[in-house]
Amino acid sequence: MSSPIVFIDGDQGTTGLQIHERLRNRTDLRLVTLPAAERKDARRRAQAINACDIAILCLPDAAAREAVNAIVNPDVRVIDASSAHRTAPDWIYGFPEMTPGQAERIANAHRVTNPGCYPTGAVGLLRPLMQAGLIPDDYPISIHAVSGYSGRGRAGVEEHESPGAVNAPAYQVYGLELAHKHTPEIQRHIGLAQRPIFVPAYGAFRQGIVLTVPLALRLLAREVDGTTLHACLARHYADAAHVHVLPLNESRDLKYLDPQVLNGTNDMRLSVFPDMKHEQVLLAAVFDNLGKGASGAAVQNLDLMLSRQ
Missing domain, CATH: 3.40.50.720 (NAD(P)-binding Rossmann-like Domain)
Incomplete structure (x- = not known):
């Protein structure tokens, strides 16, 4: 053959x-x-x-x-x-x-x-939690993501790698009209009843993404907390070769998230950062926008x- x-x-x-x-x-x-x-x-x-x-x-x-x-x-x-x-x-x-x-x-x-690159992180974090009933489909989801400039394609690469790159911006938040073309994809494949707020940005690094989703526990069921959310993600991706959920004890030791740490791979790392004192949780995904994205x-x-x- x-x-x-x-x-x-x-x-x-x-x-x-x-x-x-x-x-x-x-x-x-x-x-x-x-x-x-x-x-x-x-x-x-x-x-x-x-x-x-x-x-x-x-x-x-x-x-x-x-x-x-x-x-x-x-x-x-x-x-x-x-x-x-x-x-x-x-x-x-x-x-x-x-x-x-x-x-x-x-x-x-x-x-x-x-x-899409951004939806990979958003869907990866939220779809399992929605399917498990831990987040209601009408929750007011807000997503922020920072990508390397290669996410803009050739235009981004030329702006940052051409002879005039000294004038390239260090950081740009865009999609200010809240109409980014990835938003319908995010809503559909997470299963949201309402359109999420999605705010993307570009940084002055070639590739890599950090995407974060904040959650207010007071808007979720009483039994849902950071441990519950983390356990759900860990179960869902237990056998996945390319999606890994960082253990809670390791996420507690992190001081920052590096968008470039998985560059050159097809892997995505998911993390849960609970603040039980204020009943808040931050969900985060890190991956290569040109890899898993x-x-x-x-x-x-x-x-x-x-x-x-």
Whole structure:
């Protein structure tokens, strides 16, 4: 049997480059990309996508939709790294650890939508707690996240790594209109009845994310506290290879969270920081926005799909 053909459409952006780097030495698949002269040739792209076994789309949303619409070969399977299909009901959400059976659904899927970087942290923290009934679906969720500048794509990298980078800002809070495109994805896949408040930011480091969610225990059931929340997350991810819950005794010793500590990996670390005196809890996720938040997750999903190829 010949090795499956994996076509990366859009391999020159930050996500595509990292996926290519992670796959280029693999011998269990044939990796296909288009030369520069053919990347904008719709006919050539359609030929490539219909000749592959699995296509990984690293494109702007509109281009990703066009690529999917160009597929006429019913055997072609797709991993879309754009946000074009993340709330589409007929696409499988590519977060294997999200719920029991999700990895199996991804393995058997024809259409998988890779999660956004910020939603990976938010859904990873909150979906298990919502499913366990520890947080009601109408809780007023507030999320703050700081990402490395590569989260902006080429524009962010050029701003911070070009000759004029001395003028690049050290820190930028954005999405001030509270209409970030990841918010509907976060709401849908956590299972919130109300739209969460999501405030993102960029820092002057290349990659990595710290995402935090504060909770007021007075708004939760009387028996819910930091220990309860931590135990739920620890149970949910007990067998997960790439999502780890920091023990409470270790989180008590932390003085700060480093967004870059897991860079270059496909891992995510979740922490719970209780303040019982004031009945407050801080939930936190740390991961690489180009790893578990993008390219690493795509390769993880690819490997699941290849297991059924």
